[in-house]
Amino acid sequence: MSEQASFTIEQFYKHISQGRLMGGKCRKCGKIHLPPRPLCDKCFSKEFEWAQIQPKGKLVTYTIIHVAPPQFQQMALYAVGIIQLENNLKIPGMIKEVSLEQIKIGMELTIAFENSTTAQQWPRWPRYYFKPAHAL
Amino acid sequence: MKGKPLVSIVSAGLSKFGKLEGLYAREIFAQAAEEAFYRCPNLDPKRDIKMLFVGHMGESYEHQGHTGAAVADWAGLLHVPATRTETACASSGAALRAGVFAVLSGMCDVVMVGGVEKMTHRTTPEVTEYLAMASDFPFEQWHGITFPGLYALMATAHMHKYGTTEEQLAMVAVKNHHNGSLNPKAHMQKEVTLEKALSSRVIAWPLKLYDCSLVTDGASCLIMTKPEIAKKYTDMPIQIIGSGQASDSIGMYERESLTSLIAAKIAAKQAYEMAGVRPEDVDVAEVHDCFTIAEIIAYEDLGLCSQGEGGRLIESGDTKLDGRLPVNTSGGLKSKGHPVGATGTAQAYELYLQLTEQAEKRQVKEAKMGLAHNVGGSGATATVHIFRRE
Numbered sequence: 204m205s206e207q208a209s210f211t212i213e214q215f216y217k218h219i220s221q222g223r224l225m226g227g228k229c230r231k232c233g234k235i236h237l238p239p240r241p242l243c244d245k246c247f248s249k250e251f252e253w254a255q256i257q258p259k260g261k262l263v264t265y266t267i268i269h270v271a272p273p274q275f276q277q278m279a280l281y282a283v284g285i286i287q288l289e290n291n292l293k294i295p296g297m298i299k300e301v302s303l304e305q306i307k308i309g310m311e312l313t314i315a316f317e318n319s320t321t322a323q324q325w326p327r328w329p330r331y332y333f334k335p336a337h338a339l
Numbered sequence: 340m341k342g343k344p345l346v347s348i349v350s351a352g353l354s355k356f357g358k359l360e361g362l363y364a365r366e367i368f369a370q371a372a373e374e375a376f377y378r379c380p381n382l383d384p385k386r387d388i389k390m391l392f393v394g395h396m397g398e399s400y401e402h403q404g405h406t407g408a409a410v411a412d413w414a415g416l417l418h419v420p421a422t423r424t425e426t427a428c429a430s431s432g433a434a435l436r437a438g439v440f441a442v443l444s445g446m447c448d449v450v451m452v453g454g455v456e457k458m459t460h461r462t463t464p465e466v467t468e469y470l471a472m473a474s475d476f477p478f479e480q481w482h483g484i485t486f487p488g489l490y491a492l493m494a495t496a497h498m499h500k501y502g503t504t505e506e507q508l509a510m511v512a513v514k515n516h517h518n519g520s521l522n523p524k525a526h527m528q529k530e531v532t533l534e535k536a537l538s539s540r541v542i543a544w545p546l547k548l549y550d551c552s553l554v555t556d557g558a559s560c561l562i563m564t565k566p567e568i569a570k571k572y573t574d575m576p577i578q579i580i581g582s583g584q585a586s587d588s589i590g591m592y593e594r595e596s597l598t599s600l601i602a603a604k605i606a607a608k609q610a611y612e613m614a615g616v617r618p619e620d621v622d623v624a625e626v627h628d629c630f631t632i633a634e635i636i637a638y639e640d641l642g643l644c645s646q647g648e649g650g651r652l653i654e655s656g657d658t659k660l661d662g663r664l665p666v667n668t669s670g671g672l673k674s675k676g677h678p679v680g681a682t683g684t685a686q687a688y689e690l691y692l693q694l695t696e697q698a699e700k701r702q703v704k705e706a707k708m709g710l711a712h713n714v715g716g717s718g719a720t721a722t723v724h725i726f727r728r729e
Contacts, residue, residue, distance in 0.1 A: 216477075238477070263496065264496040264499070264597055266488050266491035266492050266494075266544055266545075266546075267543065267544040268484070268485055268488050268543050269540070269542055269543060270464075270467060270542045271467070272464055272467045272471060272483075273464045273465070273468060274468075278483065281483060283482060283483060283488060283492075285591070294478065294592055295478055295492075295590075295592045296478075297482055297483055308499050330481070
């Protein structure tokens, strides 16, 4: 039971703080869930194992945020995008360490992990971000 | 079941849309309710209305949840059962559908459905934060993705895949602002030029200020009945003949497509099949243009054009007020305004006016069939309803 309960978003971010991108692989049908879930949406199994996902992919879309919510106002302008990982998985995040003009759909990005946690009561998740895989 | 009326709409009301300073949500809803009661003198609201469903998205704006009871009381419907529906920006599309269920169940002969949102007293960053709650928290909001940002992600993908241009996006704004200039209840009753729209400040590239709908206060409502008793209340009932709703992943990154809303496609298919009609049978449509790209994607999802052709459809002029298929004659969310919880039934209000020939300067000639497309969040909920003049 305890192992099954651990396929959570909370646990996903614990792995992020340890520098790993981990999905939940269904032991019955093999589908990999990113983020992990407690119930497979394909076969309804509750049996999972952790699958490490290569922290790199291609940018499929992006935007430059000019008007940000209060907690991100200090960072604006900033870029966010969605990357395509292996196994047809996608994940969103900020794109950093690149000038905004150089961001292009299709560019290769890797995931960088931050291990700092926030001071607030909840959530205390670390953040990850995307950066160019190759020097531009 | 095909083409059979599900319910009949016998009256409708809409508050003024705009910056309604000093008013609280329940007071704005009372304005819409009063119009609906006024239009329907044969209705005794306290006696006849058996249920109220009200769409309302955010408690944060006024520190007020439990909206159903609050607005029922202020509308003069004390003790009438009232339930809030919440599917983000499709909250009153969901209320409308709940009303259809209530009437069809046989438990309620007359039902009021509506929606309300009071937003303009908050700062832009606050509204940005509250609207973002319609999106996924742990992966979208947590990484600084705003609500306009999500539609910007779709816009970038659509432009890359189909060659849609920023000019085509701006054309949606120009069209809808023209329609809104003819709507005395619209928030922003003024035309905008293509140049002005294109040169407005960037909110989330490629979306600029004029690609975004307005932060607006407003309320809307409809009164619906069993079709058999509609004539007791009005000579001109409007029937709902198709209703569809679907969900998708709350996180955009988990969806199959970044260039169309699968939930809207499914909801549209359900509604068309139930109504026994095709997209080309629709005379007038209100679609969820929370951002200009959303109207272009809506054209494609509703089958008004083929996949990827939305940009060319706006460019053709076919969806203008005098075009082949006028879309967003009210001004849409873009110019009429987008008090999120009120939007779904506000779309139905415009179709009610169009199909009963009360749309004045915006009247579409011989409009007999209308379609409303209401989207929650970035597409995790969509409702589609088809309306027909009896």
